[in-house]
Amino acid sequence: MPPNRSFSGVSRRRALLTTAAALSVSIGPAFPIVEQAGAQTDPLPSWNDGATKQAITEFVARVTRQSGPDFVPPAERIATFDNDGTLWVEHPMYTQLAFALDRVKALAPLHPEWTDTQPFKAALEADMKTLGASGAHGMAELVMATHAGMTTEEFQKIVTDWMATARDARFKRPYTELSYQPMIELLAYLRANGFKTFIASGGGVEFMRPWTERVYGVPPEQVVGSSIKTRFQMRDGRPELFRLPEMNFIDDKAGKPVGINEYIGRRPIAAFGNSDGDLEMLQWTTMSGGVRLGMIVHHTDAVREYAYDRDTSFGRLDKALDVAAMNHWVVIDMKNDWKRIFAFE
Amino acid sequence: MPPNRSFSGVSRRRALLTTAAALSVSIGPAFPIVEQAGAQTDPLPSWNDGATKQAITEFVARVTRQSGPDFVPPAERIATFDNDGTLWVEHPMYTQLAFALDRVKALAPLHPEWTDTQPFKAALEADMKTLGASGAHGMAELVMATHAGMTTEEFQKIVTDWMATARDARFKRPYTELSYQPMIELLAYLRANGFKTFIASGGGVEFMRPWTERVYGVPPEQVVGSSIKTRFQMRDGRPELFRLPEMNFIDDKAGKPVGINEYIGRRPIAAFGNSDGDLEMLQWTTMSGGVRLGMIVHHTDAVREYAYDRDTSFGRLDKALDVAAMNHWVVIDMKNDWKRIFAFE
Numbered sequence: 233m234p235p236n237r238s239f240s241g242v243s244r245r246r247a248l249l250t251t252a253a254a255l256s257v258s259i260g261p262a263f264p265i266v267e268q269a270g271a272q273t274d275p276l277p278s279w280n281d282g283a284t285k286q287a288i289t290e291f292v293a294r295v296t297r298q299s300g301p302d303f304v305p306p307a308e309r310i311a312t313f314d315n316d317g318t319l320w321v322e323h324p325m326y327t328q329l330a331f332a333l334d335r336v337k338a339l340a341p342l343h344p345e346w347t348d349t350q351p352f353k354a355a356l357e358a359d360m361k362t363l364g365a366s367g368a369h370g371m372a373e374l375v376m377a378t379h380a381g382m383t384t385e386e387f388q389k390i391v392t393d394w395m396a397t398a399r400d401a402r403f404k405r406p407y408t409e410l411s412y413q414p415m416i417e418l419l420a421y422l423r424a425n426g427f428k429t430f431i432a433s434g435g436g437v438e439f440m441r442p443w444t445e446r447v448y449g450v451p452p453e454q455v456v457g458s459s460i461k462t463r464f465q466m467r468d469g470r471p472e473l474f475r476l477p478e479m480n481f482i483d484d485k486a487g488k489p490v491g492i493n494e495y496i497g498r499r500p501i502a503a504f505g506n507s508d509g510d511l512e513m514l515q516w517t518t519m520s521g522g523v524r525l526g527m528i529v530h531h532t533d534a535v536r537e538y539a540y541d542r543d544t545s546f547g548r549l550d551k552a553l554d555v556a557a558m559n560h561w562v563v564i565d566m567k568n569d570w571k572r573i574f575a576f577e
Numbered sequence: 578m579p580p581n582r583s584f585s586g587v588s589r590r591r592a593l594l595t596t597a598a599a600l601s602v603s604i605g606p607a608f609p610i611v612e613q614a615g616a617q618t619d620p621l622p623s624w625n626d627g628a629t630k631q632a633i634t635e636f637v638a639r640v641t642r643q644s645g646p647d648f649v650p651p652a653e654r655i656a657t658f659d660n661d662g663t664l665w666v667e668h669p670m671y672t673q674l675a676f677a678l679d680r681v682k683a684l685a686p687l688h689p690e691w692t693d694t695q696p697f698k699a700a701l702e703a704d705m706k707t708l709g710a711s712g713a714h715g716m717a718e719l720v721m722a723t724h725a726g727m728t729t730e731e732f733q734k735i736v737t738d739w740m741a742t743a744r745d746a747r748f749k750r751p752y753t754e755l756s757y758q759p760m761i762e763l764l765a766y767l768r769a770n771g772f773k774t775f776i777a778s779g780g781g782v783e784f785m786r787p788w789t790e791r792v793y794g795v796p797p798e799q800v801v802g803s804s805i806k807t808r809f810q811m812r813d814g815r816p817e818l819f820r821l822p823e824m825n826f827i828d829d830k831a832g833k834p835v836g837i838n839e840y841i842g843r844r845p846i847a848a849f850g851n852s853d854g855d856l857e858m859l860q861w862t863t864m865s866g867g868v869r870l871g872m873i874v875h876h877t878d879a880v881r882e883y884a885y886d887r888d889t890s891f892g893r894l895d896k897a898l899d900v901a902a903m904n905h906w907v908v909i910d911m912k913n914d915w916k917r918i919f920a921f922e
Binding site for chain 1: 652655729773775782783786790796797798799800804806807808809811814815816818825831832834835838839840841842843857860861864865
């Protein structure tokens with residue numbers, strides 16, 4: 233481990249701060265959020281009290297205390313969030329895959345050859361085993377067939393219309409309602425404390441942008457994600473961007489810090505993920521010599537949501553879980569740390 | 578021309594608004610900026626009064642008037658600015674080329690072969706004619722040799738150090754002082770009216786980000802530009818992004834709308850450029866069916882700055898000038914529209 237004034241300092245100072253918390257008079261000025269959100273209001277009501285919640289509020293207190301040694305100017309308070317499995321449900325499959333399968337069905341009449349061509353045949357038959365066996369190449373074929381071949385405006389409308397009508401099979405609700413209420417509170421809490429909140433997701437950037445502002449309060453220009461190439465062209469005297477069946481950028485694993493640097497140009501001081509796809513983002517964020525916060529959403533609640541980590545096709549959490557403690561990343565135990573998972577509960 | 582509620586509407590309504598302007602009581606509520614900037618303060622003091630300045634203030638008035646037919650919500654008030662020749666001087670050569678030439682000199686002791694290898698020989702001898710003849714391929718070689726092979730943090734320091742010491746040959750000042758005062762006022766004026774201001778430049782994004790916030794008030798995450806690829810790696814237990822000698826994205830010409838869509842994800846309602854490299858950005862911005870503002874900085878002042886358009890190696894303005902009137906783009910006549918060009922005047 234490099235010399236690193238990491239978040240471990242919080243642990244060491246926790247006893248001190250907990251004692252201080254009992255003396256509400258003296259703690260007041262150290263927590264600017266309390267003033268902003270109203271002295272009596274808990275900004276994170278869906279989080280159970282405990283070490284996890286405390287890790288968040290203590291981190292925010294430290295970096296926002298103007299006279300303190302760990303103060304970070306507002307312009308540098310960048311926080312990045314993975315999306316699938318961190319901000320919303322990613323089981324039984326990524327929502328974008330459900331979208332792609334629905335698009336294959338919708339487009340099938342135009343492609344009679346799909347009924348006996350893989351991976352389209354499997355998609356049409358909802359044969360997830362064959363689909364999974366088609367691997368990354370098969371997935372890419374599905375994405376290109378369903379996400380390319382139209383303008384950016386047309387694709388935006390397709391996504392928006394689908395989001396308005398599609399329903400998750402288990403919860404019988406629009407997918408955007410399957411966002412985690414504690415994380416939505418966390419996003420708002422960070423913003424109330426001068427943070428700029430970004431999404432850094434392996435998902436398609438143009439699949440997310442139509443709804444992230446409404447659901448998470450994150451505007452399109454603060455969404456980083458995977459993308460396909462587009463081409464500018466004039467058609468009938470009007471300019472358009474046409475979506476091409478060619479990968480542009482994959483914002484996953486080692487691509488996440490690359491994308492964060494390319495799109496944001498600042499190094500985050502807080503990052504939130506849930507899978508090995510977020511490992512490098514957490515490393516990039518927390519191993520930079522200041523007080524940093526890295527958190528991992530651990531899916532431990534099979535009753536209210538899902539329970540999985542090392543053995544799953546969507547959102548595998550293995551290596552990142554192994555190194556979490558060593559890196560002082562805080563693991564969120566969904567079952568015990570979250571009072572409420574969804575707003576509709 | 579497509580059916581287009583373009584900025585031409587402003588011309589038609591100019592007489593009406595000018596009349597209204599004389600009745601300051603009635604115009605008050607229509608111009609929110611007046612309240613924000615103080616009723617008696619001109620937010621654009623370096624702009625001479627006239628049609629150009631009026632085009633700006635009328636556009637802003639129309640899109641910010643909440644009860645008006647052309648109101649645009651703050652979240653959608655995206656404005657994009659080219660950098661070289663639009664926000665700062667681009668003659669006698671792009672500043673980034675001056676940087677590359679200085680870097681070749683600084684690195685020459687490590688590369689004895691450069692003394693007889695083109696384009697490095699020409700760079701070391703400041704032989705601009707041979708350098709120009711080396712074309713895009715030669716330029717790419719210069720960029721890769723000087724912009725790659727180090728971490729992003731190292732490159733940021735190299736740029737920052739260079740900016741602090743390098744001086745423009747004619748004005749004998751740091752390059753960042755060669756930014757245009759009227760455009761800095763325009764950036765601030767738009768932001769005061771709820772706009773989010775972005776740079777969309779053909780220049781390197783990591784060459785600009787270290788200083789755009791200080792000089793233009795544009796933070797790194799609102800800078801779109803050209804880029805080379807980076808690779809995430811762990812070295813001695815610390816994460817770093819290593820800059821590779823491989824082009825990632827060229828944010829010029831038809832690449833500008835592509836970059837704007839990819840990085841910002843919203844279509845601008847105002848765009849500012851000065852060369853044919855900005856043509857497609859201006860098309861993408863203004864041909865979208867609402868009240869839009871497209872402006873071109875025309876370099877017409879050989880005494881205070883430079884005079885050039887169709888016949889120049891840096892910032893050629895030809896086709897975009899030809900179609901400006903037809904598209905209702907406002908051409909800024911630097912000599913007559915700008916009272917002052919630089920802050921140091």
